Every structure is written in C-alpha cells, then in structure tokens.
Amino acid sequence: MDTLLLFKALILGIVEGLTEFLPISSTGHLIIIGSLLDYTDEQSKVFKIVIQLAAILAVCWFYRERIVRVVGGLGNDPAQRRFTGLLIVGFLPAAVLGLMFHSIIKNYLFNPLTVAGALIVGGLVILYVERKAYHPRVDSVEAMGWQDALKVGFAQAMAMFPGVSRSGATIMGGLIFGLSRKTATEFSFFLAIPTMFAATVYDVYKNWSLLHMADLPVFAVGFVASFVAAMLTVKALLRYVSSHDFTVFAWYRIVFGVIVLLTAQFGWVEWHAG
Structure with missing residues (x-):
C-alpha cells in the first residue's frame, strides 16, 4: 500500500472530522485540501463518502442515549414522536432540493475557486448575524415548533452550494429565526444525522462501481481519523458556544477564502476540481 496515499487519507480524515460540525464548510475544505494533496481521482469520490459517514457516526455515538430514547x-x-417529526420537517427541504439539483451542483460548483468565494460570503454573513441583537424565543430543541424546524431546514438547503457550510447555515439560520445559540447548535447536530445519512446512501448508490476492496486500508485510515476528530470537535463546540459567538470562524473563512483566490490569481497554486 502506498504510504503517501495513507498519509493523504489521514490528513483528509482529520480535516473532515474537524470541519463537518464547525461553520467553516467540510465539503469546501475537502475540495481545497484534496486539490493541494492532488487527491481528486475517482477513488477520492468514494473516500469522501466514507469519511463523511464516519463523522455522522461520531455524532450518533455522542448522542447515543438520546437516539435510543427517541x-x-x-x-x-x-x-419523542414530536422530536422525530421536527427532524423530518427540517430534513425535507434539503432532500427535495438535493434530488433536484445534486448533479448540477456537483458538475459545476465543486471547485476550489467557487468554494473560496462561498467561504468569504459566508464569513461576511456570520459577521452580520453576530452583530445583530437577536433575542432568542426558543431556548431548547424540545420547545421548537414545526415552523422553526422548516425554516432551519431551508437554511440547511443553502449548504448544497459547496463552501457555505451545512452547520453554519443551520446555526446562523437558527439564530435569525429565534433559536438560542445552544438550541441552534444542538438542532444542527441532530438534523445532520438524517441529512448526512441520506446524502451518503445516495452518493454510494451513484458511485457503487467505484468501490474496490483494494482501497479498504485507505478508507479505514480516513474513517478512524474522521470519527475521532469529529467526536473531539462536537464536544469542544458545545462547550465553546456556551460562552462565545462564531466571529472567529467568520474571520477564518474570509482569510482562508482570500488566500485561495490570491494563490489562483498569481498562479502560486494550480487548483483542480475536487
């Protein structure tokens, strides 16, 4: 097995786990880092599905008691039926719009430059939201109504554009629509479970012919790295939001996006579609 390939798998697995639940876009980071590592071939498509599955399984493990209770x-x-209903309502917008536009988005928007633009715009949106004085009216996931779940669901659907960030869209949308910071963050985690499982199943179906047993060691390294990194990130983020806002993530997005655009403009990096 190629040691360099295993190293790339380790790096990308860590990137996926660290970024999936932070408002900085895991898809965007995988496209950019994958291009830097020159890992954009057919195998990489399935690899990204595997490490995304690892990240969502980490959340399932973190909330295992709640899931069993539900x-x-x-x-x-x-x-518990009401909570499940909220997740279904929140999931529907992304499911419907994803089926309609998945192929178009994959073919035309999955490249480092569109990601960089989305990172910058998303960072500016976060700065705007954080500087507004929103007064939460919903202080727990249990207190949410179906209208709240639907609004957050439409916000999540915006993350089909790579670089937007699924967690960023749902958390910022939740704040705008009246959820407390902790409620918006927790609902974002819960909503990720059906959304990412559905996306994973769909991607596996579309890329079934690319699955090969010979790739198992690479996938295993990425899977474990993503699972561990995601577990640590979820715990850290829940602690962080109890006393901080998301401004630091906004500035990170803007700086990272500008760097990518500058490297493309001056020819310092030859970017490839992810």
Whole structure:
C-alpha cells in the first residue's frame, strides 16, 4: 500500500472530522485540501463518502442515549414522536432540493475557486448575524415548533452550494429565526444525522462501481481519523458556544477564502476540481 496515499487519507480524515460540525464548510475544505494533496481521482469520490459517514457516526455515538430514547419512545411517547417529526420537517427541504439539483451542483460548483468565494460570503454573513441583537424565543430543541424546524431546514438547503457550510447555515439560520445559540447548535447536530445519512446512501448508490476492496486500508485510515476528530470537535463546540459567538470562524473563512483566490490569481497554486 502506498504510504503517501495513507498519509493523504489521514490528513483528509482529520480535516473532515474537524470541519463537518464547525461553520467553516467540510465539503469546501475537502475540495481545497484534496486539490493541494492532488487527491481528486475517482477513488477520492468514494473516500469522501466514507469519511463523511464516519463523522455522522461520531455524532450518533455522542448522542447515543438520546437516539435510543427517541427510537424506543416512538410507539408510546408523544415527546419523542414530536422530536422525530421536527427532524423530518427540517430534513425535507434539503432532500427535495438535493434530488433536484445534486448533479448540477456537483458538475459545476465543486471547485476550489467557487468554494473560496462561498467561504468569504459566508464569513461576511456570520459577521452580520453576530452583530445583530437577536433575542432568542426558543431556548431548547424540545420547545421548537414545526415552523422553526422548516425554516432551519431551508437554511440547511443553502449548504448544497459547496463552501457555505451545512452547520453554519443551520446555526446562523437558527439564530435569525429565534433559536438560542445552544438550541441552534444542538438542532444542527441532530438534523445532520438524517441529512448526512441520506446524502451518503445516495452518493454510494451513484458511485457503487467505484468501490474496490483494494482501497479498504485507505478508507479505514480516513474513517478512524474522521470519527475521532469529529467526536473531539462536537464536544469542544458545545462547550465553546456556551460562552462565545462564531466571529472567529467568520474571520477564518474570509482569510482562508482570500488566500485561495490570491494563490489562483498569481498562479502560486494550480487548483483542480475536487
């Protein structure tokens, strides 16, 4: 097995785990870092599916007690049925729009320069939202209504554009629509479960012919790296939002995006589609 390829898998797995639940776009980072590492071939398409699955399984493990409680209560607990209903409502916009525009977005927008632009615009949006004095009216996920879930769901759908950030869109959307910072962050995590599982199943279906047993060691390294990094990130982010806003992530997005555009403008890096 190519040691360099395993190293690339380790780096990209860590990148996926660290960025999936931060408002900085995991897809965007994988496209940019994958281009830098020259890992943009057919194998990389399946690899990105595997490490994304690892990240969402990390969230499932983190919230395993809540998930077991929800599944166990579907038959006789109205609160758990209501919570499940909120997730379904929040999931629908991305599911419908994703099926409609998935191929177009993949073919035309998955490149480092469009990602860089989205990173900058998204950073400016976060700065704007954070400087507005939003007064939360919903202080827990249990207190959300179906209208709240639907609005956040439409915000999540904006993240189909690579570089926007699924977690960034849902968290910022939640703040705008009246959710507290902790509620918006937690609902973003929960909503990621059906959304990312559905995206993973769809991508596996579309790329089934690219799956090969010979690639298992590369996928295993990336999977483990992504799972561990995602677990650490979720714990850290929940602690962080209890006393901080997302301004630092906004500036990171803007600086990173500008650097990518400058390297392209002056020919310092030859970027390739991810």
